[in-house]
Amino acid sequence: METNRMSKNISDKSQRLAVKVAGFMFLFAFIVPTINWALVLSKFNVAENAIATANNIMANEFLFRIGISIELFMSIGLIVLGLALYIILKEVNKSFALLALSLKLAEATIMAVTVLVPFIALQILNTDTQLIPLTQEQLQFPIGIIFNSHTTITAIPMIFLGLDMMLFSYLFFKSKYIPRVLAGFGIVSFALIFIQSLMFILAPEYAEKPMNQIIFWTPSGIFEIIIGIWLLVKGINVQSRDNQEAS
Secondary structure, eight states, X not given: OHHHHHHXXXXXXXXXXXXXXXXXXXXXXXXXXXXXXHHTGGGTOOTTOHHHHHHHHHHTHHHHHHHHHHHHHHHHHHHHHHHHHHHHHTTTOHHHHHHHHHHHHHHHHHHHHHHHHHHHHHHHHXXXXXXXXXXXHHHHHHHHHHHHTHHHHTHHHHHHHHHHHHHHHHHHHHHTSSOHHHHHHHHHHHHHHXXXXXXXXXXXXXXXXXXXXXXXXXXXXXXXXXXXXXXXXXOOOHHHXXXXXXX
């Protein structure tokens, strides 16, 4: 009996810590990349002009390196968030929580690869043109295209984001750890992310329309802010889960 009580106390303590970590990481995962894109990476992008984009990168190389470094740290942050959510929700349904964690790890891995691509491209731009049979402009054009396609490329990890967060949101809904209205909003929000990401692959000309991006992306941003603050301030309603198990 004493061993069981001690085990439960350890579990409760790790869960409480995971709740705070998850709350912080939800806010971090929304605020940091938003600021990074608005203040750093978007400054390089010149629509439909790959050469101008490459020139911007070369003219502000250190700032560009900061931008892609932040994106790399975001990949690590995704792993931390996934582990925290797994610890919180594994008691609800361990198989689903493990599946969601696996999808989150896949998302983080692919996101890191999308950071590796522009980093390699930058190294190519810095290559001495005397060592390769290409002019600087011939090097700049494909590099500019790669960066101008950044949003489309990141649609791949966003597919995994939609799937893993739909699962985590479903487990929150089932557990009643947070208000079911909020959890249900999370399911819908990330279903929209999943659909939008598929559109970037199947019908990019439709997905890239500004209004569609606002419609499909805004709900998930609102959800991340609300659940981040909720977990930090209110935590989770474990009593509701205990009552559900007892009934």
